[in-house]
Amino acid sequence: MTEIPLASAERILRNAGKCRVSADAADQLCHHMQDYGHELARKALVLAHHANRKTITAPDVVLAAKDH
Amino acid sequence: MTEIPLASAERILRNAGKCRVSADAADQLCHHMQDYGHELARKALVLAHHANRKTITAPDVVLAAKDH
Numbered sequence: 001m002t003e004i005p006l007a008s009a010e011r012i013l014r015n016a017g018k019c020r021v022s023a024d025a026a027d028q029l030c031h032h033m034q035d036y037g038h039e040l041a042r043k044a045l046v047l048a049h050h051a052n053r054k055t056i057t058a059p060d061v062v063l064a065a066k067d068h
Numbered sequence: 069m070t071e072i073p074l075a076s077a078e079r080i081l082r083n084a085g086k087c088r089v090s091a092d093a094a095d096q097l098c099h100h101m102q103d104y105g106h107e108l109a110r111k112a113l114v115l116a117h118h119a120n121r122k123t124i125t126a127p128d129v130v131l132a133a134k135d136h
Contacts, residue, residue, distance in 0.1 A: 008071045008072050013112065013113075016112065019122055025128065040101075054086075056084070058090065061097050
């Protein structure tokens, strides 16, 4: 079970070019995108706390992605 | 407009810890996850073609993520 819908991953793979996509490929991409998201979220939370906030804001995510 | 639902990104951010999440933070995370997904999909397609296939399979995505 992933947070990101399988259909989203399938669309992203299909848009890569003229190709077919196996179901397990879409599932794998889902997991990778989600792991990346969790990693960014964890970093963004640290950055929000660092700025004495309890709310994660867009600049926290932007900076987290730069660190990554 | 992103391929990944805003609600998915919001859940991922909320799961990072006890915090609130601004709407623009979720939007930002969506974009980053999607960009990452597009990058992996592009690499996976190259790897599938390299293996003389027209179908992207899970091992293509796994190897693309290792390269990344």
